[in-house]
Amino acid sequence: MTTTMDGMRAFRAAARITMVAALAGLFTAGANAEDGVSKTAVTLGQSLAMTGPGATLALPFAQGARLYFERVNAGGGVNGRKIELTTLDDMGNPDTTVANTKKLLDQKVFSLFGYYGSPQVTAVNPLLKDTDILLFAPMAGADELRGSLYPNVYSVRPGYSEEAAMITRHAETLGMRKLAILHGKDLESLAALDSAERTMGGMGANLVAKSALSGGSVATSVDQVLAKKPESVLVISDASGAANAIRDLRAKGFRGPIYGFSSTGESLLAEQLGAAGAGVVVVRVTPKSDNAKSVLVRELQADALAAKLGKSNVYMLEGYIAAWTYTEALRKAGKDPTRAKLRKALDSLQDLNLGGFRVHFDGDRVGSKLVELSLIDAMGRVRE
Structure with missing residues (x-):
């Protein structure tokens, strides 16, 4: 009888230990569960x-x-x-x-x-x-x-410096080293402008003028850069601001290459410019979307x-x-x-x-270095 009672006590004690351990495991699992991850x-x-x-x-x-x-x-x-x-x-x-x-x-x-x-x-x-x-x-x-x-x-x-480098190399192949920049005043455009100035200057481009685009000053800004007789112009702005500047550049007789960063909005810019966008070159960082x-x-x-x-x-x-x-x-x-x-x-x-x-990351926090150029044609279509 004593042996039986001792066995029961041991069983109950073991059960209590098992229950405590199980509860502790549950609480530990709850504490260690990763935020934002559930079973489903x-x-x-x-x-x-x-x-x-x-x-x-x-x-x-x-x-x-x-x-x-x-x-x-x-x-x-x-x-x-x-x-x-x-x-x-x-x-x-x-x-x-x-x-x-x-x-x-x-x-x-x-x-x-x-x-x-x-x-x-x-x-x-x-x-x-x-x-x-x-x-x-x-x-x-x-x-x-x-x-x-x-x-x-x-x-x-990739970053704007890679985009700026691609534009600089393209302009150089055309013999266009005198560059002007028209840019928006929003913070994204200013970030792109900083990269453009540092990268293009470092690659030997001659930045002859830069001017900010804002509201009714587009025509004045265009006049300021054209007065410096650039061979190519980079427009850094959203699609609407860039389209206004490009129309004015063409209306005032500028026939050199005009470039835009990926932030300019490739297809949006093409839609807004139509035939006026002929010859405008815009950077993209993905494959062509209709390939x-x-x-x-x-x-x-x-x-x-x-x-x-x-x-x-x-x-x-x-x-x-x-x-x-x-x-x-x-x-x-x-x-x-x-x-x-x-x-x-x-x-x-x-x-x-x-x-x-x-x-391809492999230790680098930038997965792609793809930078390509798209050309807007006389029909307002985007071409490689």
Whole structure:
């Protein structure tokens, strides 16, 4: 009897120990669960200009990203988890971007994704740089974002310095070394202007004039640069401002090459200029968005058609590329993703083939160096 009672006591004690251990395991698991990751979903946060002037580029970028995530989710997600993208509108205002980012961080998102605008990324960096939260694939070209002061920002697109270098080399092949710059006064244009001046000057271009575009001063700005007799002109502005400047340049007899950065808005600029855009050269950092030979482009076009979004463009394609790249990194992070595993997965991505478009991080926080030039023809169409 004593033996039986002793055995019961031992059994109960062991059971209590097992229950305590199990409860401790549950609490530990809860404490160690990664923010933004559940059994069924990984939640990302995004702030960009869904309305306002920046929406002409930001909105199709966001649409392209969501198209790819929806494609992945329809196939079961990544390791059984769907990718959920929470998007907040900042109307292109950096202060609103900061407020939105604080909301997203309070919601415990896994990472941030696809912001729009260099000033916006600069504004939120203090919230991120001393944390383990990554901001992946912002649609922003400022060179500083790729430097050591932004350790948690991973870009797919190259910076404005690469765009400026491509333009400088192209102008040089035409024998055009005397350059003028017309630029907007918004912060994104000023970031691009800084890169252009440093890069082009360093490559031997002769910057003979620069002038700011604002409101009714377009004609005055054009007159100022033409007075210096440039051989080529770089216009740094959104599509509307650039179109006004280019029309005035042509109306006043300038026949040299006119260039625009990717932020100018390739297809938007072509639509606004029509025949007046003949000979304008615009940088793009993605493949051509109507290249039927590209598997990447064909998949985007099919998804956009199914979603009734109309004709795809380079901004939608950039968002699609960003989402595809993120998905592959998340897949590589394994069945139980953490922010540390995601960073490690990104750092080790080598020669990732996205339907013919190559992404290569491998320790560098810039996944693509692709910079190509598009030409607007006399019919207002974009050609390579």
